[in-house]
Amino acid sequence: MSVAQTENLNIIAVDHMPSPLEIQSRVPLSERAAATVLKGRKALADILDRRDGRVFVVLGPCSIHDPVAGLDYARRLKTLADEVSDQLLLIMRVYFEKPRTSVGWKGFINDPYMDDSFRIDEGMEKARRFLLDVNEIGLPAGTEALDPIGPQYYGDLISWTAIGARTSESQTHREMSSGLSSPVGFKNATDGDLDVAINAILSASNPHSFLGISPKGETAILRTRGNRYGHIVLRGGGGRPNYDTVSVSLAEKALAKAGLPQNIVVDCSHANSWKNPELQPLVMKDVMHQIREGNRSIVGMMVESHLEAGNQPIPKDLAQLRYGCSVTDACVDWGTTETMIRNAAKVLREAPRKADMPA
Known part of the structure; x- marks a missing residue:
């Protein structure tokens, strides 16, 4: 008597996925890229530990869909980064995965050709390769870790990692973050709740x-030591922003109560700008005012920025895509980006923050 099938009832195919080692052998880490990653991580750790008085800014397209335009942006950003490096550490936002409330394009890794072919193997x-190119330019990269397997493929090229508002509460992502080699920013929940992010920081700081999967692509038990560079990212939520002085003060108190360092990053986009990219400069201006007035807990900011302002739908004819314009959240353009960053650097030069160096 045959046993009835009880699994894979909704699976229509199981396709081969190259192992992390296979992908890494095709796109090996170079010495220059490795040096950029390590320098970026050390600078971030020094900022979080107050050994470096600078502020870091993670900025770039909402998502990468065109590597040519992405590298065009990276080269411009590298020039700007060098210009303001005395006051700001610029990290390029390189997002390949997009969380979806229901449906929509899930990002460059999931569907690199934007045609529903879902060539995840090629997308990875x-x-x-794009991350390697960015790091070889000399620009550290930051990304959102959405798929918990993804970092095995590209984590050696990441200097800063974000855990999004929808996944900060996920045990899987907290465990994964405990083993990441980069500092990790946990966003507050979409309803504005801070406890989710604070609990995530605490969880990720412990061993798990x-x-x-192993580098060979085999199922494995991963054992971590814990990541001590977790920090909170305020992105607004629950119908209101949370970058104002009162909200920042409440976050400081919540972190102190949990026994955590008062390290706060403000996301100038998302609910903090009411999803209106034109408001991002105003958010940054307010944050820089707080820093100028003596705030020490704000260590970083995030900005959604591309070559062209706004966003665009993905057309059936991809030749109709506008160059350098986001296909996900709307962004500020390059000219606005330069103004925002230069103004922030000017504020810091006028009221520099000294590192807490030991006597």
Whole structure:
């Protein structure tokens, strides 16, 4: 008597996915890229530990869909980064995965050709190659870790990692973050709740053991030591922004109560700008005012920025895509980006923050 099938009832195909080692062998880490990653991580750690008085800014397209335009942006950003490096550490926002409330394009790794072919195997290799190119320019990269397997493929090219508002509460992402080699920013929940992010920081700072994959692509038990560079990212929520002085003060108190360092990053986009990119400069201006007035807890900011302002739908004819314009959240353009960053650097030069160096 045959046993009835009880699994894979909704699986229509199981396609081969190259292992992390296979992808890394095709796109190997170079010495120059490795030096950029390590320098970026050390600078971030020094800022979080107050050994470096600068402020870091993670900025770039909402998502990468065109590597050519992405590298055009990266080269411009590298020039700007060098110009303001005395006051600001610029990290390029390189997002390949997009969380979806229901449906929509899930990002460059999931569907690199934007045609519903879902060539994840090719998307992962292309994503790694793009990260390698950015780091070889000398620009550190930051990304959102959405798929818990993804960092095995590209984590060696990441200087800063974000855990999004929808996943900060996920045990899987907290465990994964405990093993990441980069500092990790946890966003507050979409309803504005801070406890989710604070609990995530606490969880990720501790050792964990969990199921994952090895570099060879085999199922493995991963055991971590914990990541001590977790911090909170205020992105607004629950119908209101949370970058104002009162909200920042409440976040400081919540972090102190949990026994955590008062390290706060403000996302100038999302609910803090009411999803209106034109308001991002105003958010940054307010944050810089707080820093100028003596705030020490705000260590970083995030900005959604591209070559062209706004966003665009993905057309059936991809030749109709506008160059350098986001296909996900709307962004500020390059000219506005330069003004925002230069103004922020000017504020810091006028009221410099000294590192807490030991006597």
